[in-house]
Amino acid sequence: MLDPTRDETGTEPGLLHAFRLTPAATPEDPNWDLAPNHGTVEVNALSAADARIVAAEAEVDFLDTDALPGDGTTTRHASAFRSDKLYSVQRIGPARGERGMITVDNR
Template identity: 60%
Template sequence: MKMGIYKLQPLAEPTDSNWDRAPCHGEVIVRALSPADARIVASEAEPDFLETDALPGDGVSTRFASAFRDDKLYTVVGMKDSGFPEDGQRAVLSGRISNVLKTT
């Protein structure tokens, strides 16, 4: 399948209350199948409760709560001439995804 290179960039202002439920990781560039898949690739790079000794509040995963999956917090932009090859695995190519889980 043909991959694309996508940039996920914060859309909401830093003071937006929606950031209270998920951390902002700044801009992240990923190789993915589509813009929707780019959100999934980025969210899969975040830590999950299953990877820590914490207990989830809902179900057994916290991936659904990722800021990358929220179109009010992040926008996805297709990139032409990104400098990254389109061939390869679905992956985060650039950016720093914090390894800290948001706590209340």
């Protein structure tokens, strides 16, 4: 499945794949102090790097709530999904829909 959107350069979209992000660190790992563990998630994305971005974009950001920090400060860069020490990414097959989150299993 092709991503229906064009990127900022106006080039054609790429081929989407399904990816699974799974916690790579043990629950006792001190890196979890930096960001919460959201369990296993599946996303449709262009690449493994894009899968991390898609998962991070699905998290609640402080800018989306009435909580601090404010004044244009985002917390998206602090997502556990962006850390290869906390999450591993595996391509699991063809995309099943549009670019974005498929499932979350935080048991």
